[in-house]
Amino acid sequence: MHLHQHQHHHLLQPQNSITLRCHPLSPSPSVLSPSPWHRRAPSTMSSPSRMGSMSETTLTATRYNRASYSLTNQPDALKVYRAMAEKTGDPMVQFTYAKYLLEVAALYEESDPKKKTNTKGQRATDNASRTHIAHPLTTPSESQRRKKKMFEDEGVRWIKRLTKEGMGGAAFLQAQWMDEERYGFKRNRTKSRKLYQLAAKADIPEALYIVAEYDEAAGFLDHAFTRYQKAAIQGYPPALLRLAQVHLHGELHQQQNIALGLETLREASEKATDACPEAPFLFGQILTCSYAKARIPNELLYQYGGRAVGVRYFAQAAHWGYLPALVRCGHIFEHGLEGEPMDLARSFGYYDQAARVHNDPQAMLGLSRLYNRGCHGPADDSDASQREQRDVSGWLIHMERNEDGAFAWCRRAADLGHVEAIFLLGWYYETGVGVLRDYAQARTCYRRAAVKGHAGAKERLSKTNSMTRQQHEVMKASSSSQDKMCRVM
Incomplete structure (x- = not known):
């Protein structure tokens, strides 16, 4: 996959929550981004027939093998990787490299049973920048903790640098870290808002949605609608849901358009996740005539199956918790x-x-x-x-x-x-x-x-x-x- 083909949204997607739900033999995003400097040659070991003989436990464990051996075991490897990143002069390669370092660092993270990363019911923007994955069950040694910090420091250094250079993806990550107080960042709403605005200018859907919320709260309704629309065009579920509500109710200086609202809501329902599960529930309410905030003509409801399929949408939302x-x-x-x-x-x-x-x-x-x-x-x-x-x-x-x-x-x-x-x-x-x-x-x-x-x-x-x-x-x-x-x- 060419890096420039997916500059923003796809690079920011949380990988762990997607991959772990997939069957190990099905095509899926990597749990860990492969090293940007190495591309594996085709191997018969990865064929379905050979892979089918491996246990699911073994396949799950191999995610740690995606971390470069030289990077994690050779003392001077990080300097070499840094020099290679500098040499490319390509911000997207450098951005991918920074994310890769942070994901490798997460492999060393200490398992804490008191920590629970429950994202059910949270909006997708809460998790878009998370790069940590399922923690190993073993407690890291002092050496591992040093490696973890080394990779984190290097990854954060690159993100800061790319943010200063005006890269939207990096700005979005740094804004999220401020909000979450991660990697030593302190919460600063003024600074994080500016970073989100920078990311929104790069048309990153998560940032567009957040800035649209700022605009809506401040009364800049036309700007809010435009940004929600831009994020929705990229298929961002929370933006699709908000846009559907706008059309259904005639909000944000828009005329009510129930037909468009229903179609947008249907699309939002199809893209629902555990981070944004509300759309199918709302669609189910409308189809079962239990939504009191808008009067929907029956002929429009029949186009989507009416009451007969309303419960399916309730069940879909329930599936996402x-x-x-x-x-x-x-x-x-x-x-x-x-x-x-x-x-x-x-x-x-x-x-x-x-x-x-x-x-x-x-x-x-x-x-x-x-x-x-x-x-x-x-x-x-x-x-x-x-x-x-x-x-x-x-x-x-x-x-x-x-x-x-x-x-x-x-x-x-x-x-x-x-x-x-x-x-x-x-x-x-x-x-x-x-x-x-x-x-x-x-x-x-x-x-x-x-x-x-x-x-x-x-x-x-x-x-x-x-x-x-x-x-x-x-x-x-x-x-x-x-x-x-x-x-x-």
Whole structure:
């Protein structure tokens, strides 16, 4: 690949998050940029037949072999490489060399279990400059730490130099390092903004998007639109999403153009990633007529499949870990909505991820219901046998009621202030689901929910206020016999 053919955007793409998801035999970007001075000759060792015999573990480990042996083991090699970079006089080769050094340095980075690089839900600009990859499991020696610093210092030195020479790609990296306080840089919004502006002049999409946000916040709406558009033309997902919203709502001094907005949103959805997963969720909302911010004519929705495909876009956003999509999919498959069958196994999977990864109280409440065989509380008049028949996954048939799980997840959601969970927790205390019956605790929960405006809690309080404890127990014993299949009425 010619270096000048991809001067900006492709050189700035985070390589580790892409490569590690690919099958080891599939064509993919390198985890580590190859040395700019060496090109490997074709070898039979890289043929599919030979490669197929190697284990995935072995293939993954070979990413460290991409670091030049001479560079990492010969004391004077860095001086030689530096001289070669100087000799080329080509800023793009020098830029690639600087990135290569930083990636080699990352191989020496100490494994820290407390460090987590979770990029789910973050915009793509947060990660565009990251050059570190999966850390080795071994703790580096003092010699390795010295090598790491040597490569980092040399790489940063080149980036600083290229930035001073006005290179947009280098300016973007340095601005990101300032924002993240990496490589010894201190956060300086004024300086980083100037660097982003320099990078935007070079039409780097990530920088165009950031500067467009600055323009929009400052009220320079025409400039913001132009930069969003330039970034979107290059296929940058956050810019495509923002441009779609602009057309759908008629923002940034643009006339509303719903047809163009939908087409742009479709493109943004196709390019969604874990760093920018919102577009397919928004498209799913529009197709299922649950988007209240714009009125979309039905004839336009039908062109994209309408409700029939809306859930697919929700599922796509959920695949990328977008929390609202996870919760929405859990709700859809729990109740069999939007033309989908009731599938409690799928519902459980979505709720479980949202609850455990994102600590979402609504998902916790969903898990609580599923552990209690789908019962929603005192207003639930459905029969468990009916739910078994509707559940295409057979989850209810094969899973026993887990009262402890139901109570635990409900309490966690209630502790986070979810009003419906607080109410259901009161019902669990009242009926003894996952906990010994505790009339006082039930009333406490009902009062908490009532203060938050829960109508069902107010009704429960009005009923229990007129009863003695003994009358309450008699009533509950009678009501429990009316629904033997569902512990919670």
